[in-house]
Each structure stands twice: as structure tokens, then as C-alpha cells.
Amino acid sequence: MWGRLSDPPVCAQCPNHVRTGADAPVSFSEFCEAFGFPAGPSGSPELLAFYELRGPDGGLLQRGRASGCPRLGLHPETLLFGSEGYLQSALEAGEEVSYIMLYSNYTPCEEPPALCASAISRFMELHQGVRLDLLFAQLYHADERWPDSAQNRAGLRCLATLWPRLTLSPISGGAWARLQRGFVRDAAPFVLPPAPMPGRAAADQLNAVWISAITGVGPAFLDLPRPHAASAPDSAQATPIRRSLTLLPPPHLHPYLTGAVPYSEPFLNLNMPPRPTKPLPVRTYYRPINVVRHVRLPPARPRPARVRSFFSLILLFLHPPAPRAPRRGVEGHREGDSYQQPIAAEDLKERKVPL
Numbered sequence: 001m002w003g004r005l006s007d008p009p010v011c012a013q014c015p016n017h018v019r020t021g022a023d024a025p026v027s028f029s030e031f032c033e034a035f036g037f038p039a040g041p042s043g044s045p046e047l048l049a050f051y052e053l054r055g056p057d058g059g060l061l062q063r064g065r066a067s068g069c070p071r072l073g074l075h076p077e078t079l080l081f082g083s084e085g086y087l088q089s090a091l092e093a094g095e096e097v098s099y100i101m102l103y104s105n106y107t108p109c110e111e112p113p114a115l116c117a118s119a120i121s122r123f124m125e126l127h128q129g130v131r132l133d134l135l136f137a138q139l140y141h142a143d144e145r146w147p148d149s150a151q152n153r154a155g156l157r158c159l160a161t162l163w164p165r166l167t168l169s170p171i172s173g174g175a176w177a178r179l180q181r182g183f184v185r186d187a188a189p190f191v192l193p194p195a196p197m198p199g200r201a202a203a204d205q206l207n208a209v210w211i212s213a214i215t216g217v218g219p220a221f222l223d224l225p226r227p228h229a230a231s232a233p234d235s236a237q238a239t240p241i242r243r244s245l246t247l248l249p250p251p252h253l254h255p256y257l258t259g260a261v262p263y264s265e266p267f268l269n270l271n272m273p274p275r276p277t278k279p280l281p282v283r284t285y286y287r288p289i290n291v292v293r294h295v296r297l298p299p300a301r302p303r304p305a306r307v308r309s310f311f312s313l314i315l316l317f318l319h320p321p322a323p324r325a326p327r328r329g330v331e332g333h334r335e336g337d338s339y340q341q342p343i344a345a346e347d348l349k350e351r352k353v354p355l
Contacts, residue, residue, distance in 0.1 A: 011071040017079050018086045020064035024050065025185040034105045035137045037176060040199035049076035049104040050183045053090070056098045062090075063182060077108045077116035081123040091127055100132045103171065103179050106140035107211075110155030111148045117155030124162050131164075133220065135171045138203075139210055153214050160215035168215065170207035172196075173223020201225055 026034075026048070036042040047068030053061040066076035066086070080087045080102075091097055108116035124132065141152050159166055171179065173196075180193040187193055196204070205224055212218050 009070040011069050013067050014069060014071060017069055017076075018064060018066045020062055024063050024065045025183050026065065028180075028184050028186040031180070031184050035171070035179075036105070036200070036203070037137075038194055038197045038200050040197070040203050041138050044105070047075050047104075047106060049080070049102060050179065051080065051087075051103070052101040052182070053087075053095070053097045054099040054101070055096050058099075061095065061097060065183060073113050075106075075109065075114040075116050076104065077102075078114045078119050081116075081119045083119075083122070085119070085123075088123060088126075091130075097127075098129055098131065100130060102132060102134045103136075103175075103183070104134065105137045107136045107138070107142070107152075107168070108134070108155060108159065109140045109148070110151040110158075111141070117152075117159055120166070121158055121162065124166055132166045133169070134159075134167065135169050135175055135221065136207070137171050139207065142210065142214065156211070157215050160217045163217050164220075167220035168211050168217070169219035169221040170204045170211065172201070172204035172208070172221070173225070175221065175223060176200075 030048075031037065033042060033044050034046045034048040036044070048065065049067075050063070050065045052063050055061050064086075066079050068075045069079070079085055082088065087097075087100070108120055110117045120132070120134075124130065142149055142156075146152075156168065159168060176196050177193045180187045184193075201224060208219050208222055208224075
């Protein structure tokens with residue numbers, strides 16, 4: 001019939017979009033299709049995210065996954081961090097969560113009705129004691145070809161303002177192995193997972209460049225192989241040298257928690273960069289300058305009366321001071337004023353001054 005509205009897309013996972021525990025892992029084929037592993041980005045429209053919740057001591061509390069809902073147009077980040085999301089309810093129920101690690105096949109968007117970046121920002125504002133490290137495999141509609149690319153880039157910049165409580169980094173190097181061990185059902189527990197191919201490593205490096213250019217903040221986690229030297233005798237058989245760079249380690253990897261919380265996962269056993277040996281710079285504190293413009297001295301204190309000794313009184317009695325001669329003046333003239341005394345007639349005769 002003409003004018004009939006198209007039916008909404010069918011969602012096979014409704015209403016169970018968030019799964020925890022043993023239901024969280026997925027098959028290896030589903031993981032490779034969603035995350036573009038090991039060859040490179042696949043461009044799959046499926047939205048998938050895995051999360052880990054840890055307590056204040058670094059212990060693992062819960063693992064789970066979330067999938068998008070095409071019927072309602074909601075993304076995994078909205079279903080987890082929204083006002084009625086799963087993680088919001090878990091923290092309100094009393095879970096002591098201080099650290100969240102999120103592995104997503106796409107970066108958070110700012111397209112309606114999902115608005116993933118806004119949901120994450122509100123979640124972090126409500127829970128000031130929680131840190132979130134978000135690792136992604138691909139950028140979601142950040143290219144100029146998409147009409148909402150400007151909004152998505154603005155959403156990423158808004159999330160970057162929450163650094164260091166929130167970090168954005170591409171999945172790279174050992175993070176792929178840790179992700180497979182924790183969330184892939186077919187992964188053998190004692191076998192090293194397959195490493196990413198050169199195409200996947202190049203995409204991870206490009207994601208690091210793009211996220212730094214968009215947000216202005218570099219990735220907190222980056223594990224890329226070094227390029228082989230051209231002068232190597234046998235470059236085909238040379239083993240790639242890993243370059244592990246952890247700019248901002250999560251709380252459960254802090255040195256003071258290493259002995260209390262042992263871990264055996266390959267991603268946690270990466271070679272961390274050595275601590276700087278040079279002394280820390282000495283902070284210079286500016287002294288305040290007090291400027292006094294008007295100085296008003298206090299009034300002089302009255303001197304106490306001089307106390308004479310017994311011998312000074314005897315000397316004063318035996319030798320009293322001579323009385324002062326009164327000054328010659330006229331009546332009505334005060335002492336100290338300038339006054340010229342008139343000359344007598346006898347003095348004028350002696351000086352031969354005519355009268």
C-alpha cells in the first residue's frame with residue numbers, strides 16, 4: 001500500500017542486550033566480525049561492547065557485554081551508562097565500583113536518539129569516584145562523509161575534557177590478547193591468542209592519530225610493534241619488537257597494588273616504561289610582596305618621671321642651681337618675640353648721635 005510506514009528493524013536480542021557472567025563471551029567469528037580482527041576494520045554495522053568492573057582494591061567484580069538495539073536506535077553505551085542503564089542501576093544498588101574498563105568496537109557517538117557521549121558524561125558527573133578507560137577498534141561516523149560527523153567529534157571532545165578520569169585509546173597490541181581471553185568463548189585458556197596482522201596494527205596506529213587530532217589528548221594505552229630495520233640480515237624471520245607505551249596506567253596496575261593483587265593475564269604483564277630517574281623539578285613558590293603606601297607612626301609615649309637618687313638630692317640641697325635672670329621686656333610683650341629696646345638719651349650723647 002502506498003504511503004505505508006516501513007516496519008522497524010527486527011532486533012533478535014531484545015530485551016536481553018546486557019549479559020553478564022558466563023553469558024558474556026561470544027564466539028570467535030562474531031568477535032572478529034564486530035571488531036575487525038585480525039586483518040583490519042570490517043565495517044560491520046553491529047555494535048558490541050565488553051566491560052569489566054573492578055573495586056577499590058583492583059579486584060574483578062563483574063564482566064559483561066552489551067549490544068546495540070536497532071529497533072530502538074540505542075547503542076551499547078546508552079544501555080550501560082544511560083539514566084536507566086545497567087551500570088547506573090548497579091552502582092545505585094550499592095556496588096563498590098571504582099574502575100570500569102570498556103572495550104567497544106566503535107567510539108561513542110552523539111547522534112540522536114542514542115547520544116552515547118552525553119550519557120557517559122552524565123554518568124561520570126554523578127559518580128565522581130569512578131574512572132573509565134574506553135578502548136575502541138574503529139571511529140564511529142567521524143569522517144566528513146557522514147552528516148553527523150561534527151556532532152560525533154564534538155562528543156569525543158566533551159569526553160576528553162574528563163581526563164584523567166576518562167581516557168580514550170585504540171585497542172592495540174596486548175589489549176587484543178586480553179580481550180580474547182576474557183570475552184571470546186572459543187579461546188583456549190593456555191594458548192596465546194593470535195596476534196593482530198599488519199593491517200590491524202596500521203589501523204590501530206591510525207586510530208591513535210585520529211583520536212589525538214580530534215580531542216587534543218593522546219591515548220592512554222598504546223602498544224604498537226616497531227618497524228623492522230632495513231639493514232637486518234633476515235627481516236622475514238626477525239621477531240617483531242613490541243613497543244609498549246602506557247601513559248596512564250589504571251588503578252589496579254599501580255605499583256602499590258602489584259603485590260596485593262596478582263594477575264596472570266598477558267596484557268597485564270606487558271613491559272611498562274621505566275620510571276624516570278632524573279630528580280623531579282623543585283617547585284618555586286612566589287613570596288607575597290607587601291606594599292605599604294602610607295606609613296603612620298604611632299604617637300610618642302610619655303617619658304616616665306625621673307627618679308632622683310638619695311645622693312643626687314643631697315648634692316642638689318648643698319649646691320642649688322642659680323636663679324635665672326629675668327629678660328628685659330615691655331608689658332604685653334611675650335618672651336621669645338622679637339622686640340627692639342629704645343635707646344636712652346645718655347647713650348645717644350656718648351655716641352654723638354644728634355637728638
